[in-house]
Amino acid sequence: MFSKSKGLLLLTTAFCAGTASAQDADSLFLGTLRIEGAAAQSLLGNTQITEEEIESRNPATVKDVFAGESSVAVSGGAAMAQKVMVNGIEESLLSVTIDGARQNKGAFHHTGNVLLDPSLLKSVEVSEGLAPADAGPGGLGGVLAYTTKDARDLLEPGDNFGGLATVTGGSNGSGLRGTATLFGAQGGFEWLLSTTHQDGDEYKDGDGDTIDGTAAE
Structure with missing residues (x-):
């Protein structure tokens, strides 16, 4: 003899086991999916220059930071006058930030936007062309987002x-x-x-x- 509550528990357990067996019998392995975020972002025109890459380039100027980046060019002779261009668009027409703070063109029209020691840079994110919506205003031509090292x-x-x-x-x-x-x-x-x-x-x-x-x- 067993009570109604025990009988209900037994039926529920049997139903769950039968459902699991049916799902196992109908399952189909579709293969392993591998998602590579960096490759996907690169396809969209979004690249990141990492701390390791910056250290390997041992930059003395902003121009050295972007060495090897085909979509980025740096003009100007003196370090203070160097201006960064993404796909030919000069940085005053791009959205440029340093640690999230917007840089509104240069302090003087012959100077660049990044007047800091490039060895203190932790990473640089570059968006070519139309930037993501979270990049903020002024990113129709592209984005340069600099992140500096902290203590x-x-x-x-x-x-x-x-x-x-x-x-x-x-x-x-x-x-x-x-x-x-x-x-x-x-x-x-x-x-x-x-x-x-x-x-x-x-x-x-x-x-x-x-x-x-x-x-x-």
């Missing part, structure tokens, strides 16, 4: 203070370039200070001709 990206595990100093030089106009960076973190607060100074002469082209306006100061 925790530069600190060694367990440290709360650090610094970096670099000196580079060249024989063709670039002169000497020095960079000093201090950074720290305590609790939820982070800070980073960086300064760059460069002095040089006007450089010469492959024919030995001096290019006016390329001296760095």
